[in-house]
Amino acid sequence: MKTLVVIKPDGVERGLVGEIISRFEKYGFSIKAIKITQLNRETAERLYAVHEGKTFFDDLIQYVTSGHIIPLVIEMKDSGIEEGIKLIRKIVGATNPLEAEMGSIRGDYASDISYNIVHASDSEKSNSYETPIFFNKEEILD
Numbered sequence: 673m674k675t676l677v678v679i680k681p682d683g684v685e686r687g688l689v690g691e692i693i694s695r696f697e698k699y700g701f702s703i704k705a706i707k708i709t710q711l712n713r714e715t716a717e718r719l720y721a722v723h724e725g726k727t728f729f730d731d732l733i734q735y736v737t738s739g740h741i742i743p744l745v746i747e748m749k750d751s752g753i754e755e756g757i758k759l760i761r762k763i764v765g766a767t768n769p770l771e772a773e774m775g776s777i778r779g780d781y782a783s784d785i786s787y788n789i790v791h792a793s794d795s796e797k798s799n800s801y802e803t804p805i806f807f808n809k810e811e812i813l814d
């Protein structure tokens with residue numbers, strides 16, 4: 673399986689890129705696509721379209737467009753998409769860092785739900801929608 677992870681502006685600014693990638697690698701994921709970029713408002717609104725209308729939407733768009741981000745496609749060979757995403761969500765931790773377990777990325781490095789360091793697709797459907805926002809097919813290696 674392959675799926676999308678995005679290191680958000682606070683993860684990049686705080687110098688946590690190596691640490692975050694290393695955690696996925698240690699669990700057996702390998703990188704199949706990676707870039708550094710900055711989202712414009714339109715693309716950020718497309719990425720987070722499911723949250724449109726929620727109280728935190730404007731702040732979320734402001735935050736995620738505020739600096740450089742690192743989208744990655746990571747792969748776990750011989751794993752189904754559901755199992756792979758489940759493991760990634762365990763490595764990343766709950767959306768609210770106060771509920772994220774110690775030992776997860778958010779549990780160890782974040783304390784505020786608005787600045788939670790990493791985004792990861794939470795289903796096969798969201799991955800199919802989100803990955804093409806960052807990468808075309810040729811950029812994702814086999």
Ligand code: CMP
Nearest residue numbers: 723728732767785786787788790791792
């Ligand atoms: P993420 O996993 O990228 O998905 C949506 C993001 O919205 C979430 O991480 C947080 O960064 C942000 N967010 C801010 N407030 C909330 C909230 N109350 N509930 C869910 N997500 C929130």
